[in-house]
Amino acid sequence: TQTAVADIFYMGLLWMVAAAVAAVLASWAINALVYLVWRPRAITRQLRAQGVGGPGYRFFAGNLAEIKQLRADSAGAALDIGNHDFVPRVQPHFRKWIPIHGRTFLYWFGARPSLCVADVNVVKQVLSDRSGLYPKSIGNPHIARLLGKGLVLTDGDDWKRHRKVVHPAFNMDKLKMMTVTMSDCAGSMMSEWKAKMDKGGSVEIDLSHHFEELTADVISHTAFGSSYEQGKKVFLAQRELQFLAFSTVFNVQIPAFR
Known part of the structure; x- marks a missing residue:
């Protein structure tokens, strides 16, 4: 009798554990579908309703595959002497997409939306805004850690405090x-x-x-x-950190994973 009760207890415990694992997996799957499917479609639909198009979202990778291919194709190109048009060399995807989708369009780093704004008047409005509608944002966590919470990434009171500290030096x-x-x-x-x-x-x-x-x-x-020679080791280490951080720019960033 005691053995039967123990077996029932362990079976019940196993079912509870299995149910908990299934619930966690189901929750993870739902969140993944929302993040990778529903959210990109909703954002794309809302912006298209406002007249903002783009190259279109691809599941999981967004537009990263096309960006990497365009960058690889342009990697061996050399500018002629006197030619300072470097955009096709460093940002070939913008050179391709702007004539197709206009000077304001939506594109995707994985499932993270990015808005390209090449309209000078809109850029002026964003950069001169003081209402807080356009907060600074670095989507790549590695670059955010490299830059830190300085003038580049801070807003509001934090930005004012940092600016007050560095202003006398300039x-x-x-x-x-x-x-x-x-x-x-x-x-x-x-x-x-x-x-x-x-x-x-x-x-x-x-x-x-x-x-x-x-x-x-x-x-x-x-x-x-x-x-510079005395601080060369520091600068070399900093350059290596920059290389490691910026080498992840065109990688898919998965939430909760490094």
Whole structure:
């Protein structure tokens, strides 16, 4: 009798556990369907009713597959000398979609909606707004952690407090005092280039790399009073963090997963 009661108890316990697991899985499935199917369709429908189109949502990945393909196709392209139209190189999807969908359209990073605004008047309205209707937002959590809660991402009272702290460092008198240091750093870079050219033959200079070093050198001298070489390890570590964070921009971000 006791064995039968124990068996019934354990069977009941197993059924309760199974029911709990089933309920959790059902809840997860419903939330996933809402997030991945119903919500994108609802947002797309609402914006289309207001005249805002877009390339259309694809389940789970959104428009990331097309964006990655366009970026891969343009990766080997080189700009001609004197050509500064870099948009097809760095943002080829915008160059393709704007003529098709207009200067304001909806596109998707996974199931996260993004609104492209290329209308200058609308951009002015958003950037000059002080009502709080357009809060700052970085959808990628890795980039948000990299930037922190500084002036770039804060709003309202937090933004005012941060701005009050950094404002004294950027008044006109202090900036004028920094120009000599900035000029010296740029002169040092130019001298390095000239030394390479004096050796004769053709010289190839990686401007992107040199300007990164120049920026770091200027910041080191003006803000910390040290040279770039002394803080090189810090800047290299920071650059690695930037690479890791921005390499996730075109990955699908799944809630609750890193």
